[in-house]
Amino acid sequence: MKTSSSNPYHVNVFDVSQRIGEDREKHLEFPAPHRLGEGVASVLEGTTIVMDVRLEGLHDGILVSAEVETTAEAECVRCLDQVMVPVEVEFQELFAYSATEELEFFVHDNHVDCEQLVRDAVVLELPFQPLCDEDCLGLDPETGDKLMEPRSNDSPYIDPRWAALEALASDDTTTASKPAAKKRK
Numbered sequence: 001m002k003t004s005s006s007n008p009y010h011v012n013v014f015d016v017s018q019r020i021g022e023d024r025e026k027h028l029e030f031p032a033p034h035r036l037g038e039g040v041a042s043v044l045e046g047t048t049i050v051m052d053v054r055l056e057g058l059h060d061g062i063l064v065s066a067e068v069e070t071t072a073e074a075e076c077v078r079c080l081d082q083v084m085v086p087v088e089v090e091f092q093e094l095f096a097y098s099a100t101e102e103l104e105f106f107v108h109d110n111h112v113d114c115e116q117l118v119r120d121a122v123v124l125e126l127p128f129q130p131l132c133d134e135d136c137l138g139l140d141p142e143t144g145d146k147l148m149e150p151r152s153n154d155s156p157y158i159d160p161r162w163a164a165l166e167a168l169a170s171d172d173t174t175t176a177s178k179p180a181a182k183k184r185k
């Protein structure tokens with residue numbers, strides 16, 4: 001049995017390899033060797049990645065089911081505060097014993113490499129528009145400070161549509177006697 005590489009995403013499957021019906025559960029915890037994600041949110045290098053992996057020996061390969069937990073770092077799109085975003089994803093993939101089968105993933109030297117699967121699942125889960133809070137008010141356009149309460153306006157703003165409705169309503173009151181005129185045909 002060869003020693004597995006130092007890549008933490010590599011999971012040793014020796015126990016279940018070529019053993020149909022055999023299964024094992026493994027708990028992995030390691031610092032991310034590379035950053036995951038290139039957008040406004042990403043899992044930075046060194047962030048702890050926790051993986052609970054289940055390996056099942058099947059006839060043509062090893063079924064790998066995993067739950068992955070980590071934390072992404074992002075900047076709130078409104079106020080630019082740093083936000084920590086918990087990320088929880090799952091994946092399931094069949095790793096074939098031999099490269100001749102029509103599968104994308106293969107068992108190499110008694111291990112499976114989960115890096116691409118983890119990366120794809122995590123990146124898909126990262127927010128495009130991270131917010132520190134759903135109700136984040138953003139920055140004050142004048143001072144650049146983070147707003148803690150809605151900006152107070154100098155004069156109460158009246159929506160022009162409401163103004164029009166109000167005009168109609170006052171028309172009604174002044175012409176309340178009009179319906180009588182409708183009786184004429």
Ligand SMILES: [Zn+2]
Binds near residue numbers: 076133136
């Ligand atoms: Zn914010």
